[in-house]
Amino acid sequence: MFVDYTPEQKDRQSVIRDYIDRNINPHADEWDANEEIPRAVFSALGSEGILTPGLATQFGGSGMDNVTLGILMEEMGKASVSVVSDLTVHGMCVEAIQRFASDPLRNHYLPRMAKGEALGAFALTEPDIGSDARNVKTQATPVEGGYVLKGRKKWISFARMADLFLVIAQDEGQPSAFLIPRDTPGLSIKPIRGMLGFRSAMIGELHLDGVRVSADHQIGPRGAGFSHVAANSLDFGRYCVAWACVGLTQACVDSSLHYAQNRHQFDRPLRDHQLILEMLANMITHLKAARALAWRCAYLRDQRDPASITETTTAKYFSSIVASKAASDAVQIHGANGCGPDYPVQRYFRDARIAEIIEGSNQMQQIMIAKNGYIENRKALKRMRTPAAQ
Numbered sequence: 001m002f003v004d005y006t007p008e009q010k011d012r013q014s015v016i017r018d019y020i021d022r023n024i025n026p027h028a029d030e031w032d033a034n035e036e037i038p039r040a041v042f043s044a045l046g047s048e049g050i051l052t053p054g055l056a057t058q059f060g061g062s063g064m065d066n067v068t069l070g071i072l073m074e075e076m077g078k079a080s081v082s083v084v085s086d087l088t089v090h091g092m093c094v095e096a097i098q099r100f101a102s103d104p105l106r107n108h109y110l111p112r113m114a115k116g117e118a119l120g121a122f123a124l125t126e127p128d129i130g131s132d133a134r135n136v137k138t139q140a141t142p143v144e145g146g147y148v149l150k151g152r153k154k155w156i157s158f159a160r161m162a163d164l165f166l167v168i169a170q171d172e173g174q175p176s177a178f179l180i181p182r183d184t185p186g187l188s189i190k191p192i193r194g195m196l197g198f199r200s201a202m203i204g205e206l207h208l209d210g211v212r213v214s215a216d217h218q219i220g221p222r223g224a225g226f227s228h229v230a231a232n233s234l235d236f237g238r239y240c241v242a243w244a245c246v247g248l249t250q251a252c253v254d255s256s257l258h259y260a261q262n263r264h265q266f267d268r269p270l271r272d273h274q275l276i277l278e279m280l281a282n283m284i285t286h287l288k289a290a291r292a293l294a295w296r297c298a299y300l301r302d303q304r305d306p307a308s309i310t311e312t313t314t315a316k317y318f319s320s321i322v323a324s325k326a327a328s329d330a331v332q333i334h335g336a337n338g339c340g341p342d343y344p345v346q347r348y349f350r351d352a353r354i355a356e357i358i359e360g361s362n363q364m365q366q367i368m369i370a371k372n373g374y375i376e377n378r379k380a381l382k383r384m385r386t387p388a389a390q
């Protein structure tokens with residue numbers, strides 16, 4: 001099925017890697033410390049054609065296949081998952097417009113989003129509603145020619161910079177999706193600083209206080225804002241996070257191999273101590289397994305196989321756990337240096353923990369995976385007999 005990347009994908013990988021090594025990697029720690037990424041970074045990604053990797057070329061996107069998209073997210077995840085996070089939510093907004101908005105809205109927003117002139121964010125979570133997302137409390141009240149929205153959205157990545165928000169709100173009890181430009185009267189944004197990880201993802205809180213939008217800015221079928229629009233965007237988001245965690249794990253492996261080779265204790269490099277080798281071996285094995293799962297997702301997504309949805313959930317669940325464990329072991333291998341500002345592993349550790357919570361917490365993924373297990377295995381289950389009690 002998949003043995004290796006194609007020559008074109010390998011070429012893309014080396015171009016992407018080279019770009020990230022020059023333009024993202026050297027700044028990732030500084031952006032993390034400042035809790036901000038300059039807007040010019042996203043404009044440059046737009047010029048480079050990697051700001052909207054999944055967008056069709058007719059709208060100015062790159063129309064990347066899912067393997068190449070995975071390669072991009074892995075390489076970016078190795079450098080900065082905060083950049084991945086902003087790319088992801090921008091992509092989630094793009095996904096929703098591409099799939100569910102009217103032609104005039106697509107033609108209006110998508111080419112600007114491809115160039116980085118309009119940056120998007122995804123606003124589902126609220127102060128009192130997280131995992132139980134279909135029960136958001138933000139209200140969209142129908143009025144002549146459109147809607148008036150009232151409510152609050154919290155923990156919104158990219159909120160401090162985004163120009164356009166995909167907001168999920170209740171339209172008379174039916175979850176629906178709305179596009180809200182940043183400059184709409186009644187919308188105000190409060191920055192959230194001091195996060196554990198994803199510090200430069202520019203997270204914020206949205207206050208919607210009588211925000212009026214025209215009827216055409218309600219996208220997707222009324223009542224399908226969660227089940228279709230948000231679900232489709234979240235599927236894309238999980239796919240990006242799965243690959244980003246592969247990249248984050250690779251960064252932990254690279255740092256740990258290098259450190260264990262150069263740091264000496266008891267007159268030997270750390271790599272000569274078996275307990276260190278055990279951590280390295282587990283990290284490397286888990287990394288390969290996580291990449292294989294993500295790669296299988298890429299294949300299924302390119303085939304438009306409906307099984308890709310659960311496989312994406314599984315890949316995000318697994319690779320975020322793998323990244324967390326690898327980052328924790330990377331800190332352990334680096335000792336005090338792993339806790340200080342001179343090495344990036346403390347950032348990896350903080351970021352990896354977040355990956356287990358975003359795009360649906362890992363408990364939500366576990367519930368979906370186990371429930372799907374009953375569906376996938378129903379034939380085998382029917383054939384099985386419960387042994388008679390002795």
Ligand SMILES: Cc1cc2nc3c(=O)[nH]c(=O)nc-3n(C[C@H](O)[C@H](O)[C@H](O)COP(=O)(O)OP(=O)(O)OC[C@H]3O[C@@H](n4cnc5c(N)ncnc54)[C@H](O)[C@@H]3O)c2cc1C
Pocket residue numbers: 089122123124125129130131132154155156157158195197198203354357358359360361362363364
């Ligand atoms: C850095 C960061 C960026 C984010 N970016 C965005 C964004 O761009 N847009 C957006 O809309 N949201 C965003 N979020 C919010 C994120 O999606 C939520 O944090 C997540 O869905 C979990 O919701 P919650 O934090 O309210 O936890 P809760 O839902 O309150 O859950 C708390 C804990 O209980 C567990 N739990 C809940 N229900 C169950 C259950 N039925 N069974 C077992 N365990 C359960 C959860 O897994 C979790 O461990 C972001 C969050 C972070 C930290």
